[in-house]
Amino acid sequence: MRISARNRLKGKIVEVKKGQTTAHVRIDVNGIIVTAAITNDAVDELGLKVGQEAYAVIKASDVMVGLD
Amino acid sequence: MRISARNRLKGKIVEVKKGQTTAHVRIDVNGIIVTAAITNDAVDELGLKVGQEAYAVIKASDVMVGLD
Amino acid sequence: MRISARNRLKGKIVEVKKGQTTAHVRIDVNGIIVTAAITNDAVDELGLKVGQEAYAVIKASDVMVGLD
Amino acid sequence: MRISARNRLKGKIVEVKKGQTTAHVRIDVNGIIVTAAITNDAVDELGLKVGQEAYAVIKASDVMVGLD
Amino acid sequence: MRISARNRLKGKIVEVKKGQTTAHVRIDVNGIIVTAAITNDAVDELGLKVGQEAYAVIKASDVMVGLD
Amino acid sequence: MRISARNRLKGKIVEVKKGQTTAHVRIDVNGIIVTAAITNDAVDELGLKVGQEAYAVIKASDVMVGLD
Secondary structure (H helix, E strand, C coil): CEECCCEEEEEEEEEEEECCCEEEEEEEECCEEEEEEEEHHHHHHHCCCCCCEEEEEECHHHCEEEEC | CEECCCEEEEEEEEEEEECCCEEEEEEEECCEEEEEEEEHHHHHHHCCCCCCEEEEEECHHHCEEEEC | CEECCCEEEEEEEEEEEECCCEEEEEEEECCEEEEEEEEHHHHHHHCCCCCCEEEEEECHHHCEEEEC | CEECCCEEEEEEEEEEEECCCEEEEEEEECCEEEEEEEEHHHHHHHCCCCCCEEEEEECHHHCEEEEC | CEECCCEEEEEEEEEEEECCCEEEEEEEECCEEEEEEEEHHHHHHHCCCCCCEEEEEECHHHCEEEEC | CEECCCEEEEEEEEEEEECCCEEEEEEEECCEEEEEEEEHHHHHHHCCCCCCEEEEEECHHHCEEEEC
């Protein structure tokens, strides 16, 4: 599927941690760790595992801007 | 302010485009362009300009995972 | 791309309305109209047009439940 | 309450699964299953149960568009 | 409609500003101004006007925590 | 960090409840309780505790408007 979300950051999964309903998946994008909170069901359906290539996908309206 | 959002990607602003109410700000994070859709008011209050160092800030629950 | 978002509702695009930065795309999903607010850039990149088959894609954490 | 969210999909609850803090509620909307991740507290306050008529409510800015 | 969103802050509308597709509505909640970015369509459907009593409604998963 | 999010509601933390991956933090803002669902990791990193002064931070595009 091609998706309208503007941000698709390619990396490698470095951690998959499931809770009771919500899982945390960490993706290493060029040395930056991006954390995704998704459903356990999504982890199972996609078969997400440490070491896989994956994208962190983020809709532009969910990105804020910060300054030091 | 220290913020709970898990993802803070440091980069440099490469584009600021204002609409009537919503602006698009593009940040170059190590060669990856991240697009943020924020209010014009936020652009004005923070004084966002091309060339500034800035962070793309994203709550973990707004990050999805994609596979090729 | 396969995506972790739990909700992918298949339908047909019935309206594409661009603003200055934000567009509204309406998809008819079995007679229910679903409205998406996405960037103009996404509309252009995907070449979204009335009559196309398309999916409304929604992360589970963005869905609320209402009762009459 | 009348709400600004553009998308209110009427259906019937087919599953309520509570975790420690986050619950997953599945609503059958004309044969399409929509998954909502909401707080356990919301499930309790609204008394959500399998078989109830309910709406999946989604803000337009949280809807993406996908193409095959 | 009763809604699962945990946060419903009662106040009075103090500004309604429409763009081409996206409007900004400001609600005074006990002296704190809360800004909502919603569709123009929602403003029209609800007939939102300065001076009306209204709620700012926010899903718990969209709230972050900040410290000074 | 200065952040683009339009809504920063100052209050005091009155409850921190951790699940397996997702925590609920409640902040009393002038007598209104605001609930945030954030990661356990964020609670730990910020050292969030009952009694602390804290902000509920919300992006404008995540705020809806409701009418009675």
